């Protein structure tokens with residue numbers, strides 16, 4: 001019997017063998033994770049912040065090596081960490097992304113207010129389709145579910161910044177600004193989430 005493929009088949013990256021995992025976190029990343037781990041009785045519970053640290057340390061992406069490093073550092077299996085990371089779309093594990101990820105909401109409010117017109121404009125301007133990255137590695141275009149900013153539809157999002165209601169001229173301004181932004185916004189976001197997590201943890205300690 002033939003199996004029906006409901007979604008596009010994705011190649012799963014080969015998991016490195018535990019003994020062959022190269023630990024590449026910077027000293028800063030190691031210290032941050034060590035600090036977070038002092039607040040989690042079970043290391044597994046630190047998996048989400050550990051993945052954010054890894055995403056920053058690996059330049060805004062989570063290749064198989066990054067997933068394997070988190071697995072080793074938390075003493076879990078590769079499959080378990082991969083299972084968590086693939087559940088959340090903000091972890092870039094399914095495909096490598098460029099320096100800046102432009103997310104376009106196409107849910108109902110945005111769709112009714114012209115999200116597909118803006119998406120077509122972006123696709124033509126960047127020369128990419130959903131999930132693709134420009135050849136120079138600068139931009140990745142992603143179609144996303146409701147960004148919880150329906151009052152500003154149609155909405156785009158880059159890192160933690162909302163752009164909306166977005167018109168063609170806003171797209172032009174955004175692309176120009178990002179072209180002149182040296183630091184990848186994917187890395188900046190991963191760092192900001194990590195710092196927020198550390199801050200939250202420090203506050204919890206102060207209250208104990």
Ligand code: FES
Nearest residue numbers: 105110147149150
């Ligand atoms: S429908 Fe686009 S932000 Fe809610």
